Amino acid sequence: MTRRRTWWKTALGVFFTALMLFPVYWMFNVSLTQTSDMRADPPNWFPWNPTFEGYADVFDQQLPNLMTSLIVGLGCVLLTLVIAAPAGYSLAKLRPRGANGISFLLLVAQMIPSVVMAMGFYAIYVRLGWLNSVWGLIIADSTIAVPFGVLLFTAFMSGIPQELMHAAKVDGAGTWRTFRSVVLPVSRNSVLTVSLFAFLWAWSDFIFASTLDRNGDMIPITLGIYNYIGNNTTQWNSIMATAVVASIPAAALLVVAQRYVAGGVTAGAVKD
Amino acid sequence: MRSTPMSRTAPGRVGVASDDTSLATPPGRRRVRSTRWAALAFIAPLVVYLVVFYAYPLYRNIDLSLHDYTPRAFVQGNPDFVGFDNFADVISSNAFGLALRNTAIFTLVSIGFQYTIGLALAVFFRNHFRLSGVLRGMFLIPWLLPLIVSASTWSWMLNSENGIVNSFLGAFGIGQINWLTSPEWALTSVIIANIWLGIPFNLVILYAGLQNIPDDLYEAAALDGANAWQQFWRITFPLLRPVSAVTLLLGLIYTLKVVDVIWVMTTGGPGNASTTLAIWSYREAFGTGQPDFSPAAAIGNLLIGIALVAGFVYLYLQRRQERS
Incomplete structure (x- = not known):
């Protein structure tokens, strides 16, 4: 009896998931559809007669953009960690004056719409000549992840037992040694979570890319897709193939690190 | 509850004082001050970052909204002040x-x-x-x-x-x-x-x-x-x-x-x-x-x-x- 009820729920769960993921399936399906079948009515539900033209186009035209996105993503991870991890340690364990004020500012910072930040950055970059540069984009993208990173590190590092810190001090470790040899290794999971989100957000960013890097020699993949849509609306298999390839990091990270993803989403919003 | 290495009234960590005798560095004011400096040093990059990459863009944004920035003035940086006209x-x-x-x-x-x-x-x-x-x-x-x-x-x-x-x-x-x-x-x-x-x-x-x-x-x-x-x-x-x-x-x-x-x-x-x-x-x-x-x-x-x-x-x- 209970067994049958459980199977019924699994079936329902599979149905809901399939419904939810239908657009993702459709993206995949369209990416393999022949250009001549693109306007078939009704559309082909399965890629019976698949073509890899779309993917060939990705490798011909989008490889440099994928590379740029990778550089921007990794640069953003690095910048975020370098700023957020020590700051989290300081806020959690060293408590400088004004620590509460800074935590509050970080919460407020997360509420600022990125279109506003984009305008501010644009105005600054125009003067400095930083428009269309990769590192300009890395800095702008990091503003999405840094406040989140600091708050996550602070929350986690507050929970590190004081005895552990004290033991390090007894062994003669200074603040920096304690941070490097005790705090950081213990906070490995937080480092992974912050890195993961910093990378995904930079990889997915469209607003900063389309404002600060739109005429750059090196554009990220999101802008590559956007320009594709603008240029040739008939080649939806190529557009969707690019979209599939651009989704790979997200899918890979979800498979490898689902625990950290769910943890990160919750950490930003709910305590405990 | 945090033990308070920064607390001024209690130099040398009151709560865990039993271990202090074994420390090479003498506990006291010097230690407290160095911890306070360390706290600032670790938070400093974030503060600089927030000022340069958050506060400044936001300031520029307010500046934009209070002036009449034509594309020309935008590059040259000499717009007319118009107060709240844009709003x-x-x-x-x-x-x-x-x-x-x-x-x-x-x-x-x-x-x-x-x-x-x-x-x-x-x-x-x-x-x-x-x-x-x-x-x-x-x-x-x-x-x-x-x-x-x-x-x-x-x-x-x-x-x-x-x-x-x-x-x-x-x-x-x-x-x-x-x-x-x-x-x-x-x-x-x-x-x-x-x-x-x-x-x-x-x-x-x-x-x-x-x-x-x-x-x-x-x-x-x-x-x-x-x-x-x-x-x-x-x-x-x-x-x-x-x-x-x-x-x-x-x-x-x-x-x-x-x-x-x-x-x-x-x-x-x-x-x-x-x-x-x-x-x-x-x-x-x-x-x-x-x-x-x-x-x-x-x-x-x-x-x-x-x-x-x-x-x-x-x-x-x-x-x-x-x-x-």
Whole structure:
């Protein structure tokens, strides 16, 4: 009896998931559809007669953009960690004056719409000549992840037992040694979570890319897709193939690190 | 409770004083001062970062909205000061009422559906069944995909002639709907895509909230003969209220900011049919060949104002929740 009820729920769960993921399936399906079948009515539900033209186009035209996105993503991870991890340690364990004020500012910072930040950055970059540069984009993208990173590190590092810190001090470790040899290794999971989100957000960013890097020699993949849509609306298999390839990091990270993803989403919003 | 190496009245860590004799460095004022310097040194990069890459862009944005920046003045840096004229122009323009209305509809309808569907799924996944963990993980996918990927997929699905949605509806005898190109449907279309995008976030947070409701409550209710529906309304919903409030307000703050989805699907059109404040600001500044930064910045600052009001309500609620 209970067994049958459980199977019924699994079936329902599979149905809901399939419904939810239908657009993702459709993206995949369209990416393999022949250009001549693109306007078939009704559309082909399965890629019976698949073509890899779309993917060939990705490798011909989008490889440099994928590379740029990778550089921007990794640069953003690095910048975020370098700023957020020590700051989290300081806020959690060293408590400088004004620590509460800074935590509050970080919460407020997360509420600022990125279109506003984009305008501010644009105005600054125009003067400095930083428009269309990769590192300009890395800095702008990091503003999405840094406040989140600091708050996550602070929350986690507050929970590190004081005895552990004290033991390090007894062994003669200074603040920096304690941070490097005790705090950081213990906070490995937080480092992974912050890195993961910093990378995904930079990889997915469209607003900063389309404002600060739109005429750059090196554009990220999101802008590559956007320009594709603008240029040739008939080649939806190529557009969707690019979209599939651009989704790979997200899918890979979800498979490898689902625990950290769910943890990160919750950490930003709910305590405990 | 933290032991306080910084405390001035108690140099040399009162609470753990027993070990101090074994330390090579003599405890005392020198140690306290060095800890305080270390605290500053570790936080300094963040402070510099916040000033240079948050405060300064925001200051520039306010500066933009108070001057008349023509493209020429933008590069040369010699605009006329106009006070609040840009704000007055924006608010009195015809587009403002519509943009405000669209922002309200887009935000409220989106978070309403995201929350309801997310909660229903969270309750459903609370019954642990075979594969429930895997399926719940797969629900995260839409949230992790780059927004431009999701938005372009939805554009093609909602395409008037060749979209799968119209083809599916056609099977039930419903005629062609111009989802993205007709003023009646454009806003609905971007709302549908945005609801889809927000469900995973709501599901994850509400599911985490459900984990904190003790199982005994449900067992006791079941013994008293309460059915699933009654258990939901008498136990789940009331006990989840603090988490719900946080979820809805965060949803509100995130949804107010949305640009990518709408811009890729409709660019706010046709006309202004799906233009929200964020889209309007983006279009004035970057969307046309003629950048008009001053009104764009004014709209952006109004948007910050709205987001901050929602944000402070959120912080207030969370603080009250922590205190209780």
